[in-house]
Amino acid sequence: MKGKLVRIGNSRGVRLAKPLIEEAGLTDDVEIRVQGGALIITSVESPRAGWAESVTKYGPSKLLDEPSATVFDESEWTW
Numbered sequence: 001m002k003g004k005l006v007r008i009g010n011s012r013g014v015r016l017a018k019p020l021i022e023e024a025g026l027t028d029d030v031e032i033r034v035q036g037g038a039l040i041i042t043s044v045e046s047p048r049a050g051w052a053e054s055v056t057k058y059g060p061s062k063l064l065d066e067p068s069a070t071v072f073d074e075s076e077w078t079w
Contacts, residue, residue, distance in 0.1 A: 001020065005012040016026075029044040 001017070003014055003016075005014060007013075024041070025043060026041065027043045031042050031044050033040050
């Protein structure tokens with residue numbers, strides 16, 4: 001697909017056809033980088049993507065470490 005750069009103020013933009021956006025799976029937030037002389041546009045991934053699946057994989061008993069006493073617990077804290 002060929003296109004043209006369009007002027008947007010002092011910047012330039014590229015119009016992308018809806019089918020192209022859908023096929024690439026792009027959302028409103030994208031990440032743009034230059035690689036080998038080409039612009040690469042990808043969807044921004046959520047930093048916590050997949051966490052829910054990981055929790056169900058390990059179960060609640062594997063998520064927390066066993067409590068351990070510290071020097072503060074033994075000498076400075078009044079129970």
